[in-house]
Amino acid sequence: MSGTIKVLNVAEKPSVAKSVSGILSRNQALRVRDGRSRYNRIFEFNYSIRGQPCHMLFTSVTGHLMELEFEDRFRKWHSCDPLDLYHAPDKLDIKRTLEEEARRCQWLVLWLDCDREGENIAFEVINVCRAVNRHLTIRRARFSALIDRGSAELCCSGTSFFLKVLCSTYVSDSYSDMCMGDMILLTHEIDLRIGASFTRFQTMLLRDKFVIDSATDDRNLVLSYGPCQFATLGFVVERYWEVQSHEPEEFWTINCSHRSDEGVATFNWMRGHLFDYTCAVIVYEMCVQEPTATVTKVQHKEKLKYPPYPLNTIELEKRASRYFRMSSEHTMKVAEELYQAGFISYPRTETDCFSSRTDLHAIVQEQQGHPDWGSYAQRLLDPETGLWRNPGSGGHDDKAHPPIHPTKFSTGEHGWSQDHRTLYELVVRHFLACVSQPAVGAETTVEIDIAGELFSASGRRNYLDVYRYESWGGSMIPTYTVGQQFAPASLTLDTGVTRPPPLLSEADLLSCMDKAGIGTDATMHDHIKKLLDRFYATKDSNTRFSPTNLARLNKVKLLEAMAVFFERSNRAVGGDNYAAGEVVRQCDLCQESSMVLKKNRDGNFMVGCSGFPQCRNAIWLPGSILEAAVTSNICSSCNPGPVYLIQFKFRQIEIPPGFNANHLGCIGGCDDTLRQLIEICGTGSRMSARGRGPTTTSSNGQRSSNRHNGCVHCQQTGHSSNDCPSQFSRSRNSQSHTHSENGDPSVSCSTCGMPCVLRTANTANNRGRKFYSCPSQECNFFIWEDGVSNGNGGRSIPSTNCSASNSGRRGGRGQSGRNRSHAADTTFVSATGDPVSNRCYVCGDPSHFANVCPNRGM
DNA sequence: GCAAGGTC
Numbered sequence: 001m002s003g004t005i006k007v008l009n010v011a012e013k014p015s016v017a018k019s020v021s022g023i024l025s026r027n028q029a030l031r032v033r034d035g036r037s038r039y040n041r042i043f044e045f046n047y048s049i050r051g052q053p054c055h056m057l058f059t060s061v062t063g064h065l066m067e068l069e070f071e072d073r074f075r076k077w078h079s080c081d082p083l084d085l086y087h088a089p090d091k092l093d094i095k096r097t098l099e100e101e102a103r104r105c106q107w108l109v110l111w112l113d114c115d116r117e118g119e120n121i122a123f124e125v126i127n128v129c130r131a132v133n134r135h136l137t138i139r140r141a142r143f144s145a146l147i148d149r150g151s152a153e154l155c156c157s158g159t160s161f162f163l164k165v166l167c168s169t170y171v172s173d174s175y176s177d178m179c180m181g182d183m184i185l186l187t188h189e190i191d192l193r194i195g196a197s198f199t200r201f202q203t204m205l206l207r208d209k210f211v212i213d214s215a216t217d218d219r220n221l222v223l224s225y226g227p228c229q230f231a232t233l234g235f236v237v238e239r240y241w242e243v244q245s246h247e248p249e250e251f252w253t254i255n256c257s258h259r260s261d262e263g264v265a266t267f268n269w270m271r272g273h274l275f276d277y278t279c280a281v282i283v284y285e286m287c288v289q290e291p292t293a294t295v296t297k298v299q300h301k302e303k304l305k306y307p308p309y310p311l312n313t314i315e316l317e318k319r320a321s322r323y324f325r326m327s328s329e330h331t332m333k334v335a336e337e338l339y340q341a342g343f344i345s346y347p348r349t350e351t352d353c354f355s356s357r358t359d360l361h362a363i364v365q366e367q368q369g370h371p372d373w374g375s376y377a378q379r380l381l382d383p384e385t386g387l388w389r390n391p392g393s394g395g396h397d398d399k400a401h402p403p404i405h406p407t408k409f410s411t412g413e414h415g416w417s418q419d420h421r422t423l424y425e426l427v428v429r430h431f432l433a434c435v436s437q438p439a440v441g442a443e444t445t446v447e448i449d450i451a452g453e454l455f456s457a458s459g460r461r462n463y464l465d466v467y468r469y470e471s472w473g474g475s476m477i478p479t480y481t482v483g484q485q486f487a488p489a490s491l492t493l494d495t496g497v498t499r500p501p502p503l504l505s506e507a508d509l510l511s512c513m514d515k516a517g518i519g520t521d522a523t524m525h526d527h528i529k530k531l532l533d534r535f536y537a538t539k540d541s542n543t544r545f546s547p548t549n550l551a552r553l554n555k556v557k558l559l560e561a562m563a564v565f566f567e568r569s570n571r572a573v574g575g576d577n578y579a580a581g582e583v584v585r586q587c588d589l590c591q592e593s594s595m596v597l598k599k600n601r602d603g604n605f606m607v608g609c610s611g612f613p614q615c616r617n618a619i620w621l622p623g624s625i626l627e628a629a630v631t632s633n634i635c636s637s638c639n640p641g642p643v644y645l646i647q648f649k650f651r652q653i654e655i656p657p658g659f660n661a662n663h664l665g666c667i668g669g670c671d672d673t674l675r676q677l678i679e680i681c682g683t684g685s686r687m688s689a690r691g692r693g694p695t696t697t698s699s700n701g702q703r704s705s706n707r708h709n710g711c712v713h714c715q716q717t718g719h720s721s722n723d724c725p726s727q728f729s730r731s732r733n734s735q736s737h738t739h740s741e742n743g744d745p746s747v748s749c750s751t752c753g754m755p756c757v758l759r760t761a762n763t764a765n766n767r768g769r770k771f772y773s774c775p776s777q778e779c780n781f782f783i784w785e786d787g788v789s790n791g792n793g794g795r796s797i798p799s800t801n802c803s804a805s806n807s808g809r810r811g812g813r814g815q816s817g818r819n820r821s822h823a824a825d826t827t828f829v830s831a832t833g834d835p836v837s838n839r840c841y842v843c844g845d846p847s848h849f850a851n852v853c854p855n856r857g858m
Numbered sequence: 859g860c861a862a863g864g865t866c
Contacts, residue, residue: 012864012865013864013865013866014865014866015866039865039866060865061864061865062864062865063863063864063865063866064863064864064865065864068861068862076859077859077860082860113864116863117862117863117864118864120863120864121863121864184863187862187863188861188862188863190861191861191862191863192860192861192862193861194861195860195861195862196860196861197860198860198861199859199860199861200859200860203859203860220859222859222860224859224861225860225861226860226861226862227861227862228861229861229862336866340866348864348865519862519863520862520863522863522864522865523862523863523864526862527862
């Protein structure tokens with residue numbers, strides 16, 4: 001190399017051109033002149049690369065150089081058929097600047113963001129420059145942050161030209177392949193053609209034919225379509241449907257409290273809750289009969305709450321929405337203004353990890369004088385406090401920008417709104433939290449045993465000094481020792497109902513979009529705002545979104561309309577990664593696709609038709625399943641076959657006593673155990689057919705589109721499983737006792753009908769007491785002998801005796817409880833909060849408990 | 859008046 005060569009440097013934005021020019025020139029003899037665009041100035045300075053004198057010209061673009069637009073004759077909405085848009089540039093000022101400068105340069109160095117769009121813009125710049133100078137040597141810079149470290153160097157090595165800048169920037173040796181650039185260009189073009197044509201088409205078609213209730217004049221209403229806005233709306237609609245279709249399901253739980261001199265502890269039932277009232281009552285009565293609590297476990301543990309990862313755009317938007325209810329669009333507007341004024345770093349970044357070259361201490365040092373968090377910053381920098389911790393990494397790096405952090409100290413500027421102050425404070429506090437040790441808490445967990453049932457309570461202490469947006473709940477609990485016994489202050493059977501998930505909040509929506517790759521960090525808030533602007537969705541004061549009637553209330557109609565022109569596919573719905581699964585059997589409804597085992601979005605298992613959504617046949621499995629896998633074993637009784645058996649593993653704590661956590665089950669209808677668990681535990685899905693098309697419940701919780709309210713026992717319609725007549729008779733038959741020929745009472749198992757065996761109890765409270773039980777360990781049926789002698793029926797804890805549970809529920813909730821002698825200070829109350837009596841909750845008879853009531857099966 | 863992606 002000889003003589004001075006001219007290097008044209010082009011950045012994606014003016015701020016980068018200015019920063020890099022300042023760093024490389026050391027701000028010595030740096031000249032600035034205007035380009036043809038008023039925003040994109042040109043910096044000039046002399047530089048030397050390994051002894052090669054260079055004259056550097058540093059200018060910029062502002063994002064894409066080329067604006068994809070239709071020709072004039074296609075721009076007017078009525079000038080052409082929307083279909084014509086499938087068959088049809090630019091920021092001229094910047095383009096002319098580049099052309100003029102490129103003509104007199106030998107090298108072209110591209111300082112564009114290192115993402116797909118940056119790649120695309122790079123090719124736009126290359127095309128413009130090469131068109132006027134075919135001999136340009138072209139290279140692309142890669143850099144992570146523009147922070148001046150006092151020295152900078154541009155290098156070249158051998159024949160491979162590369163550029164290295166020692167200032168927290170790194171420059172690679174080449175730019176990427178053309179395919180990427182072409183792909184981006186193609187995406188833009190498809191987005192424009194489809195978006196514009198479909199928006200015009202449906203707006204002109206529908207706007208004047210319907211009275212559309214919106215906040216704008218119908219004539220100005222735009223029914224837009226775009227791949228990002230439509231997908232974003234899809235999330236809102238999906239959740240809305242989920243909420244609408246939720247059917248509350250009643251459940252029961254047992255709660256226990258204990259009062260001591262040190263305070264009150266609330267113990268939660270470790271089973272969580274049961275959906276079967278009878279089972280809950282029986283277990284509750286067991287506890288009431290022997291209410292003395294024994295402490296079985298006391299565990300003290302140190303708990304750590306780690307600070308958040310460094311802040312990227314999506315987290316900034318989500319946290320501003322959660323903490324301040326600030327819309328993502330407004331957050332980005334305020335953040336942009338703070339960035340433009342130099343107070344925070346570039347706000348559009350995916351990066352949530354700091355480069356090792358970033359001087360984090362220097363950023364903290366700047367904040368030491370702040371009246372609110374300055375003292376915390378000082379403590380951070382004091383090695384004796386041990387408060388400093390290098391920040392964690394969230395695992396994302398866009399190679400273009402650092403995480404969002406403060407770049408200039410401020411106690412609040414004149415002209416800042418409250419939102420500017422709030423957002424700046426969030427950025428600073430978040431940064432300080434990132435470089436802090438985790439919060440430490442001491443947690444104590446106490447487990448107690450009442451009549452074999454386990455309950456637990458926990459308490460916690462902690463501190464979170466600087467990040468005041470988050471708390472770490474926890475309460476104090478009294479001191480306990482293992483083996484200690486006490487009488488509960490209260491032991492209650494409480495009821496509750498399952499609730500639908502909440503509508504999507506803005507933070508939820510951002511998470512959905514992020515997960516599905518909808519939009520970019522710079523545009524996601526725009527898509528959300530567009531839904532509101534176009535009246536597709538509304539946002540309530542709690543930042544939760546609902547679709548309006550404009551948002552495709554009837555998806556089925558749209559599908560039907562499309563089906564006129566297109567053949568239905570068997571592909572899973574977009575973004576449904578849960579669709580893949582193992583084949584269990586042929587779908588007996590559509591008889592075309594397979595029923596496959598899969599997990600739904602909540603992590604619960606189901607067996608559904610692979611032809612979804614055309615075929616909605618589904619079997620909802622118990623929510624207590626931990627693992628499930630299809631085996632190669634085929635059920636010998638279910639037809640049409642083959643029906644492959646599934647190996648289930650249940651969460652022991654969520655299933656009744658006596659059920660095995662490991663179960664090889666069949667979904668073909670022959671599996672009583674599975675059916676019982678569905679009845680007792682409920683299914684993983686809380687969804688109902690309402691609002692989702694004609695899907696209803698049938699055998700084994702199966703939902704199909706051609707059956708209505710089928711009973712799980714008799715498969716008949718017209719009554720629910722809980723009111724099945726077959727179960728009434730079955731209950732009466734199985735639970736009544738008979739006398740054998742020799743006069744001794746004989747008892748049959750309520751589940752399998754086998755004659756029971758007479759045994760003797762060996763528990764602390766019933767030692768020596770006789771009882772009948774089923775010889776099959778799977779049934780768990782038992783009845784006290786004295787109960788039989790008195791003419792009372794038996795019980796089976798995992799019984800699916802729905803009629804009994806219903807009659808019991810209606811007839812006597814709040815009337816159970818007996819044998820208070822164990823705990824004179826204990827208060828027994830019903831689910832309704834009423835004091836309980838010594839009466840059977842089924843018939844009201846004070847002489848016995850409901851579990852041995854002769855009327856249970858009636 | 860239309861998309862999505864940059865940016866100011």
